[in-house]
Amino acid sequence: MASKAITNGIGVQVEDTKICVVMVGLPARGKSFIAQKAQRYLQWLSIPAQVFNVGNYRRSDAPQPTADFFDMNNTEGERKRRAAAEAAVADMLAWLRSGGVVGILDATNSTKERRKWVLDTCNGHGVEVLFVESKCDDEDLIMANVRDVKTTSPDYKGQDPEKAAQDFRNRIKMYEKIYETIGGDDSEEDEYTYLKLMDVSKQVIINRIQDYLQSRVVYYLMNLHIRPRSIWLSRDDRPLTVWTSTLKRTIATSRFLPSHYNQLQWKALDELDSGVCDGLTYQEIKDRYPDDFAARDEDKYNYRYRGGESYRDVVIRLEPIIMEVERGEDILIVTHQAVLRCIYAYFMKKDHTRSPWMNVPLHTLIKLTPKAYGTVEERWEANIPAVSTWRAKGSTAKHENPTPGSL
Amino acid sequence: MASKAITNGIGVQVEDTKICVVMVGLPARGKSFIAQKAQRYLQWLSIPAQVFNVGNYRRSDAPQPTADFFDMNNTEGERKRRAAAEAAVADMLAWLRSGGVVGILDATNSTKERRKWVLDTCNGHGVEVLFVESKCDDEDLIMANVRDVKTTSPDYKGQDPEKAAQDFRNRIKMYEKIYETIGGDDSEEDEYTYLKLMDVSKQVIINRIQDYLQSRVVYYLMNLHIRPRSIWLSRDDRPLTVWTSTLKRTIATSRFLPSHYNQLQWKALDELDSGVCDGLTYQEIKDRYPDDFAARDEDKYNYRYRGGESYRDVVIRLEPIIMEVERGEDILIVTHQAVLRCIYAYFMKKDHTRSPWMNVPLHTLIKLTPKAYGTVEERWEANIPAVSTWRAKGSTAKHENPTPGSL
Numbered sequence: 001m002a003s004k005a006i007t008n009g010i011g012v013q014v015e016d017t018k019i020c021v022v023m024v025g026l027p028a029r030g031k032s033f034i035a036q037k038a039q040r041y042l043q044w045l046s047i048p049a050q051v052f053n054v055g056n057y058r059r060s061d062a063p064q065p066t067a068d069f070f071d072m073n074n075t076e077g078e079r080k081r082r083a084a085a086e087a088a089v090a091d092m093l094a095w096l097r098s099g100g101v102v103g104i105l106d107a108t109n110s111t112k113e114r115r116k117w118v119l120d121t122c123n124g125h126g127v128e129v130l131f132v133e134s135k136c137d138d139e140d141l142i143m144a145n146v147r148d149v150k151t152t153s154p155d156y157k158g159q160d161p162e163k164a165a166q167d168f169r170n171r172i173k174m175y176e177k178i179y180e181t182i183g184g185d186d187s188e189e190d191e192y193t194y195l196k197l198m199d200v201s202k203q204v205i206i207n208r209i210q211d212y213l214q215s216r217v218v219y220y221l222m223n224l225h226i227r228p229r230s231i232w233l234s235r236d237d238r239p240l241t242v243w244t245s246t247l248k249r250t251i252a253t254s255r256f257l258p259s260h261y262n263q264l265q266w267k268a269l270d271e272l273d274s275g276v277c278d279g280l281t282y283q284e285i286k287d288r289y290p291d292d293f294a295a296r297d298e299d300k301y302n303y304r305y306r307g308g309e310s311y312r313d314v315v316i317r318l319e320p321i322i323m324e325v326e327r328g329e330d331i332l333i334v335t336h337q338a339v340l341r342c343i344y345a346y347f348m349k350k351d352h353t354r355s356p357w358m359n360v361p362l363h364t365l366i367k368l369t370p371k372a373y374g375t376v377e378e379r380w381e382a383n384i385p386a387v388s389t390w391r392a393k394g395s396t397a398k399h400e401n402p403t404p405g406s407l
Numbered sequence: 408m409a410s411k412a413i414t415n416g417i418g419v420q421v422e423d424t425k426i427c428v429v430m431v432g433l434p435a436r437g438k439s440f441i442a443q444k445a446q447r448y449l450q451w452l453s454i455p456a457q458v459f460n461v462g463n464y465r466r467s468d469a470p471q472p473t474a475d476f477f478d479m480n481n482t483e484g485e486r487k488r489r490a491a492a493e494a495a496v497a498d499m500l501a502w503l504r505s506g507g508v509v510g511i512l513d514a515t516n517s518t519k520e521r522r523k524w525v526l527d528t529c530n531g532h533g534v535e536v537l538f539v540e541s542k543c544d545d546e547d548l549i550m551a552n553v554r555d556v557k558t559t560s561p562d563y564k565g566q567d568p569e570k571a572a573q574d575f576r577n578r579i580k581m582y583e584k585i586y587e588t589i590g591g592d593d594s595e596e597d598e599y600t601y602l603k604l605m606d607v608s609k610q611v612i613i614n615r616i617q618d619y620l621q622s623r624v625v626y627y628l629m630n631l632h633i634r635p636r637s638i639w640l641s642r643d644d645r646p647l648t649v650w651t652s653t654l655k656r657t658i659a660t661s662r663f664l665p666s667h668y669n670q671l672q673w674k675a676l677d678e679l680d681s682g683v684c685d686g687l688t689y690q691e692i693k694d695r696y697p698d699d700f701a702a703r704d705e706d707k708y709n710y711r712y713r714g715g716e717s718y719r720d721v722v723i724r725l726e727p728i729i730m731e732v733e734r735g736e737d738i739l740i741v742t743h744q745a746v747l748r749c750i751y752a753y754f755m756k757k758d759h760t761r762s763p764w765m766n767v768p769l770h771t772l773i774k775l776t777p778k779a780y781g782t783v784e785e786r787w788e789a790n791i792p793a794v795s796t797w798r799a800k801g802s803t804a805k806h807e808n809p810t811p812g813s814l
Contacts, residue, residue: 201616202614202615203612203613203614203615204612204613204614204616205610205611205612205613206610206611206612206613206629207609207610207611208609208610209608209611209629211734212731212734215629215630215734219626222613222616222622223622246711267716267720267723267724268723273680278714304653307685309674313674316674316675317674317724319727320726324619327618327619327622
């Protein structure tokens with residue numbers, strides 16, 4: 001009997017792969033933004049991923065340090081920062097041992113010495129290392145990040161914004177004194193696996209990528225951009241592209257949109273295929289396939305209809321859509337309940353146990369605007385009565401009116 | 408009424424995009440290998456792509472030149488080589504005007520001056536330029552390419568192999584004198600869109616990628632490797648991974664394989680979904696849906712079963728499979744007729760009008776071994792009688808025994 005492996009969301013066997021993604025870069029270079037996006041993407045693909053932010057560990061010891069804490073000649077500061085890195089790495093390795101697959105170490109890791117320590121420690125535990133450096137000399141972008149940090153970072157909570165910004169700029173100067181970019185100097189680092197993003201992916205250097213999971217993470221990160229845009233609904237008069245499925249009801253909806261909107265039909269946006277249950281009501285499914293009905297209630301995300309699809313299958317086929325959304329500008333997507341749940345789950349970081357049970361109201365426009373640390377949602381409802389096809393987990397087979405908490 | 412665009416094979420709107428992929432590199436760096444692979448991949452995705460090899464144009468003027476023809480002080484040689492490049496670019500632009508999407512200019516393009524000329528000429532015709540440089544200092548790999556060229560290039564046909572190899576090495580030296588790598592020196596080239604592959608993708612540099620189609624080409628090329636391997640059947644005792652669909656009959660087949668073979672189930676390998684026609688014989692389809700039967704005969708590649716899929720749809724969902732095959736080692740794929748036709752079409756470069764009509768015999772193992780300029784095929788047949796489900800285009804609805812030319 002052949003051994004059997006289950007594919008994960010991107011169709012690759014990852015049981016034996018453990019990766020530590022090690023962020024590298026000066027402060028205010030978007031490292032946390034990249035780390036958070038990578039985690040959300042991998043989680044959405046059912047790959048257990050978690051961010052370990054060294055700053056959070058350091059804050060338990062030094063909650064609101066001034067810039068001189070980060071002076072490399074400050075022995076006490078250096079000791080505490082080192083202890084924070086060690087604690088974060090130790091927790092990450094423990095998490096990888098307990099079933100995690102991609103741990104993301106969010107810190108500056110600005111010297112070759114520090115990176116070698118991270119690499120040796122990970123390799124010693126059978127964990128691959130992928131360094132991801134964000135290098136940026138674009139002053140406008142750095143200043144935008146500085147402004148963002150002074151208002152959002154716990155390091156400056158309750159402080160005068162101007163003083164906070166000045167202190168943060170001083171902190172960056174401390175790091176600049178010792179910062180070494182990764183590789184490119186015939187050193188040991190030329191053998192490392194790394195991705196270097198320069199000026200927000202204007203140029204990308206990819207060094208010694210070793211396996212498929214690494215290549216997926218790299219491809220995703222090189223497609224990220226940070227220009228502001230909205231997804232699903234824009235009331236602007238800017239050119240907007242409308243994506244529909246290949247099914248008649250979404251194409252029909254999009255016929256009523258303004259004529260200057262371009263339309264694109266995607267097979268990948270078609271509704272979840274319910275196989276032999278296609279066209280049946282929940283009551284009919286319960287009567288004819290009681291075991292299936294129960295199995296789907298038990299694990300709706302992984303349950304695959306006989307001859308049809310599971311939510312997990314839908315996520316896999318939606319991956320190119322997400323990749324293109326990440327590359328693209330303003331987009332309006334007209335699609336179906338299960339597909340919308342999967343796309344929504346990506347942007348709003350909903351987990352697999354809850355996203356398939358989410359109520360998706362009809363006649364409602366949802367506008368999603370990605371921001372650095374999450375996605376902002378707005379809704380407009382049209383006042384049109386419609387039949388709900390929603391039911392709560394474990395409920396009777398009747399369709400229900402959703403309760404407020406069900407989304 | 409909204410304007411409607413048809414998505415191409417990778418789900419992206421390409422009508423307005425015309426790209427010239429400009430190869431850059433010394434002789435014997437695998438440029439033609441990369442160019443051919445890129446063309447095959449794009450064609451398979453229904454994106455019209457064509458290679459324009461400057462050497463072929465030059466040969467009409469200078470069929471078997473010796474190395475001194477390529478000496479940059481040889482004015483007559485320089486004039487002829489320039490004329491060949493101009494003719495190739497002119498033909499490529501004419502082809503792009505007539506509906507082509509990706510033209511691939513296969514030549515050394517070894518100086519900044521030559522590249523600027525190509526860029527300006529293309530941009531003047533509204534064509535984007537993506538430079539792809541293959542840079543390689545691995546002596547073993549270069550010598551393997553030199554050996555390959557001396558036996559396969561028309562430049563050395565009928566000549567003594569040792570003399571040919573020596574002359575070719577001299578030709579490389581001529582180019583080395585003037586060769587300039589792309590970008591990285593704060594020159595105008597830092598603004599170019601380029602992909603630099605170093606030592607067969609050990610390191611990859613990606614500069615200013617502008618749109619989705621470019622990013623797909625780049626992702627494909629960075630996943631190529633040139634280690635020898637076989638696909639579908641290996642009799643070696645090396646570890647072999649078996650890929651099946653999620654359908655019972657392929658899983659059942661693979662149960663009889665040796666137990667040290669790893670198994671992976673892919674939804675993407677499931678059979679073409681024939682929607683309402685699922686489970687019907689060709690005769691039943693003809694009786695119940697005569698218009699559909701005729702429409703499918705007319706254009707089997709694009710015909711989408713009601714509620715089901717077309718061959719084009721299958722190709723789109725197979726793309727991650729192809730990408731992973733290109734990255735991977737020896738693989739055995741156990742799958743279904745239509746899916747196998749699509750995978751076979753990729754490796755054997757079959758066009759869309761013919762591949763859906765290909766006869767795929769049951770109880771047959773096909774071994775495909777990718778080589779630099781094509782794929783070598785071997786077959787083993789088991790002597791088991793089986794019902795054929797094949798019929799020729801335009802034939803009656805009866806299943807037939809295939810004729811020898813139908814594969």
